[in-house]
Amino acid sequence: EMVRETCRVVLLGNHDAAAVGKTPVDYFNPLARSAIEWTRKALHDEISGYLRDRPLLFDDEFCAATHATFSDPEAWDYILSPYEAAPEFESSESRILFYGHTHFPAIFVSDGRRVEGLRARDIALEDRKRYLVNVGSVGQPRDGNPASCYLIFDAVQGKITYHRIPYDIESSQRDILATKIPAELAVRLSYGR
Secondary structure (H helix, E strand, O other), rough: HHHHHHOOOOOHHHHHHHHOOOOOHHOHHHHHHHHHHHHHHOOOOOHHHHHHHHHEEEEEEEEEEEEOOOOOOHOOOOOOOOHHHHHHHHOOOOOOEEEEEOOOOEEEEEOOOOOEEEEEOOEOOOOOEEEEOOOOOOOOOOOOOOOOEEEEEEOOOOOEEEEOOOOOOHHHHHHHHOOOOHHHHHHHHHOOO
């Protein structure tokens, strides 16, 4: 509910889509499938409707955002390498493209001829370059660091700044273990995997 009240743009993710019946669950591994099935039962109709109505893309002339890919947002493909990042720059004219999905913060930079992959770090945007930026994950990082990961994009200064903050993993683990969701999904939070 806080997200609904405070966020201007909220996009549909793959787990959201599956939980509200917009994506088949057989696309997911058995652990994820069990969590999705639990979520389906737990969601109220009002929240299900809200999620179902979320767009897959946000795009304006300066920046764009999606959960997975810009080239085919409903395919839920992963962008993990410069090779996979290259076609994404052709799918939007925006200078800065934000995505998530992998739960792994990353930056890809295009100068129009080639795409370079960078480790997620604070950067100042360079003129005549475009950026494909994975924002990380607040609740389930998968880069080996269990702390929440988010970024702040300062359009005026032309800077991207990543932030890591600890969160109450143990409380999240207790909540997961209190359900019929597999315990492995709780344990992995401690390791950022």
